Amino acid sequence: MSIHLTVLGRVDTTAPPLKLPLAAGEVRAGFPSPADDYLEAELDLVAHLIQHPSATYYLRSKGSSMTGVGIYDGDLLIVDRSLKPKPGHIIIMSVDGELTCKRYDMMGNRHYLFAANPEFRPIPLEGRECQMWGVVTHNIHSLAPGFTV
Template sequence: MSMHLSVLGRVDTTSPPLKLPLAAGEVRTGFPSPADDYLEAELDLVDHLVQHPSATYYLRAKGTSMTGAGIYDGDLLIVDRSLEPKSGHIVIMSVDGELTCKS
């Protein structure tokens, strides 16, 4: 089965940062400590995930061909068009006029 993508839009460099709460401490796999129920700071995901805003797009994955790479149907992908593709990279390309995702 193939994976096709739909363009959701570009990164908006003029919008104000969206600050999300960042919980302090690590994620435990057992019973959580009540002492960890406080916030350490706020973070803006664009600051952490987008290096080149003018070349970055959001896409929605459709299909199951990339599950081995951890990309599942409905996942949100952040694509930086300014990066040079190299062997082993996951790339977005146009095949017969449709965007597709392959490694």
């Protein structure tokens, strides 16, 4: 299935909020605007990224089958197991005892898992032992060389 996952742990629901500075305005990917150089507020990333803390855990991805949707080897995935998967969602599922991260969808009347890399074939779910582990809600990956999350 070509993408391996490492379970890192659950959200610490007892940890105090960690608020980081949030700059006002928007960042432009083109010409910079010097007028937006002030802070607007503080942002707690856990509160911003995690809707259901008691049902959320973190995984580390390994492999290249989901690069087409921006999930790369070593990325940190935030997974909510309380969400019901719908077609088009990126999910974590155990298929025949092996954890995988793929896009859940249908082909005709049959359920499949699809990679986001044309080198990988769809995985039919019919006739396989499947266990849903949750819906991937966010993906965090580093843009700085040598820096890992």
